[in-house]
Amino acid sequence: MPIKVQIPAALRRHTDGVGSITCAASNLGELFSVLDEKFPGLKPHLRDDKGQIRRFLNIYVNEEDIRFLGGPEYAFREGDEVLLVPSIAGG
Amino acid sequence: MAHYELRCRECGRTWGNQPRSICDDCFSPLEVTYDYDALRATVHGSNGHSPFSRERISQRPPNMWRYSELLPLPQGFEPRLPVGFTPLLHAPHLAERLSGTTEAAANLYIKNDAVCLPTLSFKDRVVAVALAQARAFGFETVSCSSTGNLANAVAAHAAREGLKAWIFIPADLEPAKILGTNVFGAKVVRIAGNYDQVNRLCSQIADEHRWGFVNVNLRPYYAEGSKTVGFEIAEQLGWRLPDNVVCPMAGGSLIVKIKKAFDELIKLGLVEGKEVKFFGAQATGCSPISTAIKTGSAEIEPQKPATIARSLAIGNPADGHYALKTIKSSGGWSEDVSDPEMIDSIRLLAETEGIFTETAGGVTVGTAGKLFRQDRILPEETTVLCVTGNGLKTTDVLAGVYETERPIAPKLAEFEKYLQQTLDIDEVADIVAASEEAASVGA
Numbered sequence: 001m002p003i004k005v006q007i008p009a010a011l012r013r014h015t016d017g018v019g020s021i022t023c024a025a026s027n028l029g030e031l032f033s034v035l036d037e038k039f040p041g042l043k044p045h046l047r048d049d050k051g052q053i054r055r056f057l058n059i060y061v062n063e064e065d066i067r068f069l070g071g072p073e074y075a076f077r078e079g080d081e082v083l084l085v086p087s088i089a090g091g
Numbered sequence: 092m093a094h095y096e097l098r099c100r101e102c103g104r105t106w107g108n109q110p111r112s113i114c115d116d117c118f119s120p121l122e123v124t125y126d127y128d129a130l131r132a133t134v135h136g137s138n139g140h141s142p143f144s145r146e147r148i149s150q151r152p153p154n155m156w157r158y159s160e161l162l163p164l165p166q167g168f169e170p171r172l173p174v175g176f177t178p179l180l181h182a183p184h185l186a187e188r189l190s191g192t193t194e195a196a197a198n199l200y201i202k203n204d205a206v207c208l209p210t211l212s213f214k215d216r217v218v219a220v221a222l223a224q225a226r227a228f229g230f231e232t233v234s235c236s237s238t239g240n241l242a243n244a245v246a247a248h249a250a251r252e253g254l255k256a257w258i259f260i261p262a263d264l265e266p267a268k269i270l271g272t273n274v275f276g277a278k279v280v281r282i283a284g285n286y287d288q289v290n291r292l293c294s295q296i297a298d299e300h301r302w303g304f305v306n307v308n309l310r311p312y313y314a315e316g317s318k319t320v321g322f323e324i325a326e327q328l329g330w331r332l333p334d335n336v337v338c339p340m341a342g343g344s345l346i347v348k349i350k351k352a353f354d355e356l357i358k359l360g361l362v363e364g365k366e367v368k369f370f371g372a373q374a375t376g377c378s379p380i381s382t383a384i385k386t387g388s389a390e391i392e393p394q395k396p397a398t399i400a401r402s403l404a405i406g407n408p409a410d411g412h413y414a415l416k417t418i419k420s421s422g423g424w425s426e427d428v429s430d431p432e433m434i435d436s437i438r439l440l441a442e443t444e445g446i447f448t449e450t451a452g453g454v455t456v457g458t459a460g461k462l463f464r465q466d467r468i469l470p471e472e473t474t475v476l477c478v479t480g481n482g483l484k485t486t487d488v489l490a491g492v493y494e495t496e497r498p499i500a501p502k503l504a505e506f507e508k509y510l511q512q513t514l515d516i517d518e519v520a521d522i523v524a525a526s527e528e529a530a531s532v533g534a
Contacts, residue, residue, distance in 0.1 A: 009298040010115055045118060055412065056101075056118045060291060063284075065407060067393055083295070086118035089307045090236050090290035091342015091409045 001026050003080040005035070010086050014041040028059065028072040031082065046084075056087035094129055095163045097121040097311050100413070108163075110228050110308040120409070121311045123163045127358055130160055134359045145330050145361060155216055155319035161355055162220055162319070163312045165227035171251055174219045175319050178203045179327035179475070184443035185456070186470075190463040195470035200333070201440075202324055204479045205448050210247045210271065211481035212240035212402075212449075213345065217316035218248045221305035224312040225254065230303030232257060236293040237306075238286050238341065238402045239268030240480050245305055246277035257302065259289050264401060267484045285396055287407045306342075310409075317345045321352025324475050325362050332356075332365045334472035337459045339451040339479055340371040340380050340425070341403040343414030349477075350417045369418050370467070371425035372458035374398035374433065374450075380411050381425035384418055391415065399430045399488045400450035402480060424467050428457035434488060436460070440478070447482035455479075 006020050021038065025031035036043045048054055059066040060083040066074055076082075097106040101119035112121055133143035141147065143160045151157035155175030159168075179200050186199035204213040218241070225233050232255040235245045242258045249256035256277035260269065261284060272279050282289045297307040305313045325332055332353055338346040346369055356362040373381040376398030379391050391411035396404035408414065418425055428436065433453035440456045441447050448456070455476050462468040499505045 006295075008294070010113060010118070013115065045116070054118055056113070056120065058291075058407070063288060063291070065287070065393055068395070083291075085291060085294050087113040087120050087409075088290060088294065088407060089112045089120070089304075089310045089409050090286075090293065091306060091344055091405050 001076050001078055003031070003076050003078075003082055005031065006081065006083045008083075008085060011042060011045065011084065014045060015039045026076055027074065028053075028066065031076070058085040058088050059083070060085065093163075093166065094126045094160075095123050098124045110224070110230075110303060112308055112310040123311050123315050125161065125355075127355075131359055133160060134361060143359075145326075148326070155219065155316070155323070158319055158322045161322065161352075163315050164220070164223050168223050168227075170219070170223075172209060172215075172219060172248065174208060174215045176323055177207050179324060180444065180446070182444050182476070185440060188439060188443055189456070189460045190468075190470045192470045195463070195474075198471065198473050200324075200328075200473070200475045201444065201446060202320060202475055202477050203446055204320070204477070205446060205452065205481040209251075210240070210243040211484065212244065213317065213320060213477075213479040214240040214244040215248070216319050217241075217313045218244040218305055220316035221303070221309045221313035222248050222252055222254065224309055225303035225305070226252065228303065228309075230301070231255060232300075233303045233305060234258065234293070234296075235305045235307075236260075236286065236290040238404060239264050239484065240402055241306065242272040242277075242279070243268060243275075243484075246272045246275035249277065250275040259293055259296075261286050261289055261401075261404075265485050265487055267486065268401075271484065286405050287393070287396075290405075290407075290409075314344050314348055314410075317348035318352035318355070320345065320477065321349035322356065324349070325353065325356050328473070328475075330362050332362055332367050333475045335368045335370060335423070335468050335474040336477065337370045337372055337455055337462065337468075337474065338477045339403055339455045340373050340414055341405045341408065341451075343371075343380055343408040343410035343412075345477070345479070346371055347410055347413045347417050350421070367421060368423040369421045370423045370458065370462055371414060371418050372455045373425065373427040374400040374403050374454050375427040375429045376400075377404045377406055378427040379406060379408055380414050380418075381427040383411070383415055384425035389415075398450075399485075400433060400454050401485075402449060402451045403454060424462065424465075426458040426461045426465075428454055428461070430488075432457045434492065437482060437489070438492075441482070446478060448478045449480035449482050449485040450488055451480050452478040452482070 023034045099114035102117045153176040154173035156170045182199045182201045183196035186195035234257040236259045259280045262281040297304045357364045377396035379394045393407040396406045436457035437453035
């Protein structure tokens with residue numbers, strides 16, 4: 001299931017400057033495994049010591065917060081664009 | 092060297108001073124921390140000098156810059172606008188209506204940022220600090236995502252500072268808030284989406300453009316400006332803290348920063364230590380924080396906003412987690428009000444105290460009424476309601492509430508006829524009796 005993942009500037013020092021990748025993943029768990037393998041330095045920044053997604057990391061699929069799509073269980077569809085946003089600011 | 096710097100709120104790593112809002116290690120938000128030991132010496136005196144004592148502060152000009160020592164301002168910063176120091180008003184008539192007792196009349200106050208200058212909302216405070224830093228960091232363009240009040244403030248302050256402003260707003264904002272941004276010459280970008288979508292887009296834009304986003308990469312500095320609401324409340328109460336604060340919540344930052352302000356005043360010995368209860372107010376149609384409080388959840392679940400209180404329509408509040416902690420740890424609570432309750436509350440505040448607030452103020456007043464009825468706020472306690480914006484910006488929500496009167500001819504007889512038709516029988520009898528009495532006294 002090819003999907004596109006956008007990596008924001010704050011994370012790029014752990015991806016050798018790579019700002020986006022296309023990969024195959026059917027859900028968030030699989031996507032994180034792909035990222036772990038490709039960018040080992042990224043792993044501790046995405047999940048805490050207990051393996052939970054970090055509280056302040058926001059994940060969007062096609063501009064929608066993944067929590068409105070069923071959360072981590074959401075099944076990616078071909079062509080989905082995933083965006084990682086560390087610590088949403090604003091307000 | 093500056094007496095403040097950025098520090099991660101979770102892992103504690105320090106980041107010096109730079110335009111950034113998140114910790115690269117754990118992605119948690121950053122906040123400004125100060126050298127409190129050095130500040131304590133300025134309060135209590137060293138070598139015979141105590142420039143930051145209560146007495147010296149009270150001699151300074153009546154604006155938010157009187158608390159500069161507790162703000163992250165660049166060296167040599169000269170304020171160009173007298174922002175803040177808005178009235179703290181007794182609200183006896185409102186108190187009676189909200190509490191149903193006369194006892195509350197002496198104890199309820201409104202912190203009235205509906206008259207904060209220059210753009211009539213508390214956002215002038217945060218923007219004033221953010222733009223001081225924007226200049227210091229060399230930004231030529233400042234920007235923000237906004238639900239309206241922030242847009243007005245960034246546009247106005249940028250005009251004053253000679254900076255370019257790019258403002259991103261949800262397309263359906265109140266016309267007065269859009270016009271109140273356009274007029275300052277800012278570039279307004281309307282986004283077909285809600286605030287949370289605008290905000291997410293701004294995070295992406297901030298990655299690509301070297302702009303000073305006041306509520307993204309300048310956010311730790313910007314948020315400190317909110318503390319001045321708390322400093323002023325304490326000083327205006329005679330250097331003491333209230334028992335309760337009721338505060339509207341959108342992103343959740345203001346309530347957290349008022350608490351920080353009180354903690355700092357206690358830490359520096361400017362006020363006596365005291366446990367203040369913090370109460371959050373939200374619109375029912377966008378209530379992620381109050382829902383978490385009421386359901387006992389430790390996490391904030393985002394919501395899709397559906398409320399006329401557009402200034403509070405943030406479904407994914409950046410400081411929701413910290414607002415939740417502030418309220419819970421203080422022993423406070425959070426409530427929310429429906430759109431009709433909000434309108435009733437706007438009218439109640441206006442009719443009882445002569446203050447015309449925007450929808451967010453209606454949310455605060457309506458929430459306070461619920462808290463009185465639930466006995467969470469007691470009449471004998473000193474309570475401050477934070478009114479953060481001006482009703483002239485959201486007049487559209489009152490459309491249709493008041494009938495347009497049929498005009499009458501400019502003749503006294505016409506007016507007397509109108510009076511008879513308008514007033515009820517008892518009132519007419521009273522007026523006739525009063526005018527007869529006046530005539531007999533005159534005779």
